[in-house]
Amino acid sequence: MIKILENLLLKEYTTLNIGGYARCFVEVHSIEELKDALQYAKDHNLEFYIIAGGSDLLVNDEGFPGLIIKLSLQGLTLEDERIKVAAGTSLQDLVNYTIEHGFAGIEKLNNIPGSVGGAVYGNAGAFGQTISDKLVRIRVLVGDEEKYLNKQNIGFDYRESILKKHKDWVILEIEFKFDIDNPVELKKTAKDVLETRKQKYTPGIKCPGSFFKNLIIDRLPKDLQKDMPKDYYGKVPAWWFLEQVGAKGATRGQIKISDHHANLFINQGEGTAADFFALAKEYKNKIKEKFGVDLEPEVQLLGFKEKL
Ligand SMILES: Cc1cc2nc3c(=O)[nH]c(=O)nc-3n(C[C@H](O)[C@H](O)[C@H](O)COP(=O)(O)OP(=O)(O)OC[C@H]3O[C@@H](n4cnc5c(N)ncnc54)[C@H](O)[C@@H]3O)c2cc1C
Structure with missing residues (x-):
């Protein structure tokens, strides 16, 4: 059951701590709830907007006159050497998991806030690595239909993906295949990255x-x-x-x-x-x-x- 809240202050949901009221707001924890929320927006003639970690957002002081859907789909599984991650999973959880298990390719994304879905949306990156490097495919909700998009069809470029051109598509799940490396080396790289980042981003x-x-x-x-x-x-x-x-x-x-x-x-x-x-x-x-x-x-x- 989804719970639609009215007049929620969006600044509480952004790392910048800026933003006015959302007319309606809902947090969804499953694909079913997401679909219900989208149906609610349709039934009430409301524009919708997906947020997750709110770490890449500047929200206007006037807020948003539609439905904000906070995506909290969580989960990470390892199947046939592929890691499948639900879009709302924190990127840091994924980075930690890969480092511990000796999967190389996103250790330099250590300490980037937000969700894996948000990272894919903007092809987040740091120190020469991007979230798309080891990505295989994503599952997206397009209208009522769930579709797979392989990496070559996602339009990745520097801080770009096809999702930026289709604001009504929702990333549900992301699949990766990583290289294998020594966890000790990966940990060291991640630690060095963290030291550098601490100078830019104070607590x-x-x-x-x-x-x-x-x-x-x-x-x-x-x-x-x-x-x-x-x-x-x-x-x-x-x-x-x-x-x-x-x-x-x-x-x-x-x-x-x-x-x-x-x-x-x-x-x-x-x-x-x-x-x-x-x-x-x-x-x-x-x-x-x-x-x-x-x-x-x-x-x-x-x-x-x-x-x-
Ligand atoms: C201190 C700090 C350091 C940062 N460092 C870096 C860095 O080094 N490199 C970097 O690239 N970025 C960096 N960022 C920016 C930000 O952390 C990333 O862009 C992050 O990946 C955004 O994820 P999010 O979940 O917070 O997205 P949000 O801010 O919630 O949303 C961002 C956009 O993604 C869309 N979106 C989110 N999830 C989905 C989904 N499942 N389906 C469809 N659309 C979706 C939203 O609609 C919105 O347009 C930093 C931010 C902060 C605050």
């Missing part, structure tokens, strides 16, 4: 991770490429562009761009989505003016009329 920080996507160096105009830093897995980090236009340390209301990392926008307490959006837009525009380059948000925006 309790209210943020959605990096805000803008990095830029793929080969896709930049040739004359720009020669002056760009080159040692970042084929990307020019967004922080580099942001630094060039003086973003570090900038503030608007309670939103601050980190003094240490220009692509890290922090809610210092009671920050608003309006201030966040305005600050991001200000520096995006400065970069456009100076370099002719368009930064795109990596974080998903919910409830905004204007595009960033």
Whole structure:
């Protein structure tokens, strides 16, 4: 039985701790409940939006006038050397499991918050690894139908997947096949990653991770490429562009761009989505003016009329 709640404050469900009220909200723990929730949205003529860990979201202060479905499908099984994971399972649980069992390929995703489904949606990655590297296929709900999509049909690219073009599709389950490696080595890599990440993300920080996507160096105009830093897995980090236009340390209301990392926008307490959006837009525009380059948000925006 699903329990539809009304007027729930969404800031409680985002790591940024920003966001107004959802008209309706439901947490689902099974595919049956998910289907019931989708039916409810249909019957009541409500737009729906899936959330999981809320770690990649900027929700508007006005909230969302439809049904928020918090996906809490959990579970992990190992079958015929394939790991099957329910979409709401935490990515950290999956990373821990793979490391302990000597499965290599996502150990560098250590300490990324959120769910496995959310990671697949945005092809999350770090230090040269992405969630899609060892992915075999996913099961998605498209309307009333459950479908399998093999990796080559998921449109993976840097922080991209086909799911971003089909907001009404819901990832249910993800299957992986990993390489075998020594758990001791994997543990060491994960530990090193954690040490590096701790410098960027201090405990309790209210943020959605990096805000803008990095830029793929080969896709930049040739004359720009020669002056760009080159040692970042084929990307020019967004922080580099942001630094060039003086973003570090900038503030608007309670939103601050980190003094240490220009692509890290922090809610210092009671920050608003309006201030966040305005600050991001200000520096995006400065970069456009100076370099002719368009930064795109990596974080998903919910409830905004204007595009960033
Ligand atoms: C401190 C911090 C550090 C971070 N570091 C990194 C990093 O190193 N690399 C990186 O890539 N990201 C990073 N992120 C961003 C974020 O953690 C990842 O993008 C994460 O994978 C998002 O998962 P989520 O469950 O929180 O998704 P949510 O924020 O809940 O949702 C994000 C999007 O995914 C969609 N979605 C979620 N689940 C499903 C589903 N089952 N089916 C269909 N759509 C779905 C939602 O509709 C939404 O559009 C970081 C975030 C924080 C707060």
